[in-house]
Amino acid sequence: MTQKLSAKFKLWISTENREGVFGDGKWRLLNAIEDKGSLKGAAEYLGISYRKAWGDLKKAEAGLGIKFIEKTRGGRYGGKSVLTADGKNWIKAYSNFRLDIKKKVEKSLDIFLKKISNENNN
Amino acid sequence: MTQKLSAKFKLWISTENREGVFGDGKWRLLNAIEDKGSLKGAAEYLGISYRKAWGDLKKAEAGLGIKFIEKTRGGRYGGKSVLTADGKNWIKAYSNFRLDIKKKVEKSLDIFLKKISNENNN
DNA sequence: CTCGGTTATGCATAGTTCGACATATCGCTT
DNA sequence: AAGCGATATGTCGAACTATGCATAACCGAG
Numbered sequence: 001m002t003q004k005l006s007a008k009f010k011l012w013i014s015t016e017n018r019e020g021v022f023g024d025g026k027w028r029l030l031n032a033i034e035d036k037g038s039l040k041g042a043a044e045y046l047g048i049s050y051r052k053a054w055g056d057l058k059k060a061e062a063g064l065g066i067k068f069i070e071k072t073r074g075g076r077y078g079g080k081s082v083l084t085a086d087g088k089n090w091i092k093a094y095s096n097f098r099l100d101i102k103k104k105v106e107k108s109l110d111i112f113l114k115k116i117s118n119e120n121n122n
Numbered sequence: 123m124t125q126k127l128s129a130k131f132k133l134w135i136s137t138e139n140r141e142g143v144f145g146d147g148k149w150r151l152l153n154a155i156e157d158k159g160s161l162k163g164a165a166e167y168l169g170i171s172y173r174k175a176w177g178d179l180k181k182a183e184a185g186l187g188i189k190f191i192e193k194t195r196g197g198r199y200g201g202k203s204v205l206t207a208d209g210k211n212w213i214k215a216y217s218n219f220r221l222d223i224k225k226k227v228e229k230s231l232d233i234f235l236k237k238i239s240n241e242n243n244n
Numbered sequence: 245c246t247c248g249g250t251t252a253t254g255c256a257t258a259g260t261t262c263g264a265c266a267t268a269t270c271g272c273t274t
Numbered sequence: 275a276a277g278c279g280a281t282a283t284g285t286c287g288a289a290c291t292a293t294g295c296a297t298a299a300c301c302g303a304g
Contacts, residue, residue, distance in 0.1 A: 074271030078279025196301030200249025
């Protein structure tokens with residue numbers, strides 16, 4: 001076993017009733033919406049289908065009872081999507097959360113690798 | 123949004139060539155094998171099919187090039203499976219790794235929850 | 245030398261998730 | 275009034291995963 005090992009993780013938030021109402025994917029989606037100004041643009045940017053992006057957003061909002069996005073339909077440019085205050089709040093808080101864990105995973109991985117490379121550990 | 127929120131996570135190890143050669147599922151499997159003394163017993167205990175347990179173990183061993191389990195076929199009791207030194211080593215190291223992350227997730231979740239409950243954060 | 249219980253492995257099936265389509269609706273601009 | 279581009283939502287099919295089934299090999303004990 002001489003290959004390079006890496007650690008990956010997934011993180012998500014659940015309510016009592018529903019699993020995974022928020023997580024990395026939905027966090028990325030909100031970020032992309034903020035950036036692109038539309039759900040469609042965000043989906044294209046992320047390389048996922050509009051159908052999925054829309055469904056994910058709906059699941060998050062329905063599951064949590066929070067409105068993340070103010071969506072407008074029609075008009076010269078067809079419509080748009082902008083984050084609500086809650087949306088911005090969640091993005092920010094989740095970014096920190098995720099980064100915390102990411103750092104910890106990296107740090108703990110080092111320790112893990114040391115342990116498994118020592119045959120003579122206790 | 124007055125429901126109780128929780129955070130979940132998944133953790134796994136990858137090589138350059140293969141994703142997920144070790145993770146929570148395989149860690150639980152090794153634990154169960156150690157406990158039950160057989161792959162079959164472990165699968166039943168974990169509520170997964172023998173087919174999957176066997177396949178998972180094979181993926182882990184093949185992906186990492188490590189032998190975790192010494193398997194014996196035949197005999198009065200049909201056969202048995204016992205952990206190798208590497209197997210025990212990995213279980214232990216991964217347990218610590220996982221626990222580290224689990225604690226961190228709990229701690230960071232508290233901070234996260236405080237942030238999203240304060241509308242007046244910066 | 246047969247029996248029992250386990251490992252070993254292929255295959256066909258069921259279940260889940262996601263993407264591709266297909267429409268429908270909406271409302272500002274021209 | 276017509277067009278454009280985004281939101282809204284159902285549906286069918288594809289890809290992946292897990293399960294169930296079938297079968298074979300194995301070997302100590304009676």
